[in-house]
Amino acid sequence: MESAGGDAVARLDELTRKLRRECPWDREQDERSIVPHTVGEAYELAAAAQSGDDAKMVDELGDVLFQVHFLSLLLEERGTGSLAEVADHAHAKLVRRHPHIFGEVEVDSSGEVLKNWDQIKKGEDGREPGIFGDVPENLPGPLYALKTQRRAASTGFDFDHVPYDGVTGELEELEAAKTREETFHEVGDVLFAAINVARKLKVDPELALRASADRFQERVQAAEEIAKRDGKAWDALDTEAQLGYYTRARTLLER
Incomplete structure (x- = not known):
């Protein structure tokens, strides 16, 4: 082979x-x-x-x-x-980067493996100095946020639980935002907090977001088809009617 x-x-x-x-x-x-x-x-x-x-x-x-x-x-x-x-x-x-396999280091979990990995990376030649020195700025937003959070966590600055309350708190601050600048700031915080939850759950936020967008596309297209069978033009429907067809499509697709 x-x-x-x-x-x-x-x-x-x-x-x-x-x-x-x-x-x-x-x-x-x-x-x-x-x-x-x-x-x-x-x-x-x-x-x-x-x-x-x-x-x-x-x-x-x-x-x-x-x-x-x-x-x-x-x-x-x-x-x-x-x-x-x-x-x-x-x-x-x-x-x-695998001293627990090729060296004398002992680990009890995958979390310890990742922590060792990040620590080892910091000492390698060519690495930018600082906690966030090797986080490329041209990454897609979700991945950029994820890597930023991982670098901070590698220093011990991390939650010991899944911070669902962080998302809730940021949503409350977003609802209270008064200016466009505040809204911009708080939307970013909501997204950052949601990515932090994904990180703690070991879910890739980029792939999860794309999968969600794909499901949304599938449901809207199915809703349009149902409306067409009823003799309705999707673009001519009001929002309430569209939501009704969307709910029907979602129910059918989830069976």
Whole structure:
């Protein structure tokens, strides 16, 4: 099995090099033009994982693997890295961050593993100083908030319970907001508090939010179809009538 996997990776590497040499589009690319595709493929992989579609996961993992090969080849062309160096670097990092497997450290829970992981990261070369030094500012909002909270928690600044009351408190402050500036501030606090609850429950807020948006889309589309069967145009209905169809659609979809 290991040999078959190595042969498959070697074939992909050969293909990547051929595309880089012979395809006009691939020859024009650099890391800045490719990375947006890498991010897109990562999101598609996340969607496949969330849906539980293993065949789709195989497909999307292949796309991500190609991105790794292509970006590694760009490093090789500049003489600053290679796929082998990328793999060796990942191997060394994982060994270093798992001292409970490859060292003498003992842990009793996954929470301790994560705490050790964060502490080890702080001492690695190239890390930005400060508690939040290595939190990239260009992350999507939910992930940026999640990583910010995790960094704070790694210092011991964390709740020992799921802070549902934090969301409730922030909602009350939002309801009491008087100005647009206050509303902007309090909406952010509500979202931040909700992400903190997700973190404590070990739920990815980005994936959970996308799944919620997908459910909403499905229900609205179903409501529109029900209205159409009743001879009603969705856009012509008032809000109360739309909510009635939405409730019917939700009930049907949840059966």
